[in-house]
Amino acid sequence: ILNVEQSPQSLHVQEGDSTNFTCSFPSSNFYALHWYRWETAKSPEALFVMTLNGDEKKKGRISATLNTKEGYSYLYIKGSQPEDSATYLCAFEGTGGFKTIFGAGTRLFVKA
């Protein structure tokens, strides 16, 4: 079974802090890497789909980078706000099939 790991498991920051998390995935047979944001009592919502080595995506204060050769992706949040508090999930897709493997997520708490 393919393994997708996220670190840290949880993170507590103050409002205004910038933060980043890591998603590690198999470096072989890469097809796509997804980031989702999951607020408590809601459904996961897509942030980014990344497909090419060196990809960088940005949405407001949130950005992500991708390194498929070494098998990792970083998610950055600049100037964290309380509304950024959520679980951030990454999901790996490999070639040769349509399975999606999710990491366990990074739970972010932003204190006002």
Next chain:
Amino acid sequence: EAQVTQNPRYLITVTGKKLTVTCSQNMNHEYMSWYRQDPGLGLRQIYYSMNVEVTDKGDVPEGYKVSRKEKRNFPLILESPSPNQTSLYFCASSPGGGAGFNEQFFGPGTRLTVL
């Protein structure tokens, strides 16, 4: 409104009593999938479907069945539920034949408790 709907949202049942959780999407998506979410484990894929009449196992298919007779519907069937199937279940859909380059849209979730 474009959405994925699941029913029921909450269900408490007993061991061995067959149940079905329905999932429907109105976006004409080809790809649909079921996940379960357990604390500390993240989302684990149960089954997925690339198109009508085409389904395949995810990582945790034991104890579950699915069918895809129509494009919009993808029900999850538990023939004989057991307590270890107590979990939060999500259905998701995606435009493409595979999730691939496309984001998945998630339903609201079904919280199942098997006593």
